Amino acid sequence: MRCRYLLLPLMLAGCAATPPNSDRIVIDSVAGGRPLPGATCTVSTPNAGWNVITPASIPAAAVSGDLRIICDMPGYRRSEVIYRPGASASRSQLGIGIGGGSRHGGVGIGLGVPVGSPGPGVYPPYIAIEMSPP
Numbered sequence: 784m785r786c787r788y789l790l791l792p793l794m795l796a797g798c799a800a801t802p803p804n805s806d807r808i809v810i811d812s813v814a815g816g817r818p819l820p821g822a823t824c825t826v827s828t829p830n831a832g833w834n835v836i837t838p839a840s841i842p843a844a845a846v847s848g849d850l851r852i853i854c855d856m857p858g859y860r861r862s863e864v865i866y867r868p869g870a871s872a873s874r875s876q877l878g879i880g881i882g883g884g885s886r887h888g889g890v891g892i893g894l895g896v897p898v899g900s901p902g903p904g905v906y907p908p909y910i911a912i913e914m915s916p917p
Contacts, residue, residue, distance in 0.1 A: 807840040809909045812854055812862075819914055824854040837912070846906055859914040869905040 812822035818838075826833045826841055829848040833841050837854070850866040 812837040813911045822854040822856040854912045
């Protein structure tokens with residue numbers, strides 16, 4: 784029974800080894816948490832730009848620097864979002880956790896070790912732009 788709990792970190796390590804960016808970034812529009820297809824969006828970075836209609840995707844490899852998204856749709860306000868690149872894959876992270884259960888307690892320390900080559904930054908693989916009525 785206890786052996787299963789010892790295997791959990793190994794199973795989670797497989798998830799942690801997945802690169803933070805896939806090959807595409809999906810841009811979608813939502814209203815009240817529900818999908819709202821058909822918004823016209825301008826997606827731009829300092830180096831590139833795309834005009835898309837949601838849902839759409841852009842190549843993640845072409846994105847560097849701030850990612851600016853402006854979406855318009857009739858009957859909704861214009862929405863604008865700027866994503867700054869997150870922590871690069873070259874940075875390590877340290878986490879400390881405390882857990883407990885029935886009559887048992889524990890303390891754990893984890894270290895995030897970079898896997899893969901460092902990139903300019905990490906962007907979310909899925910971006911939902913909230914469209915709100917006027």
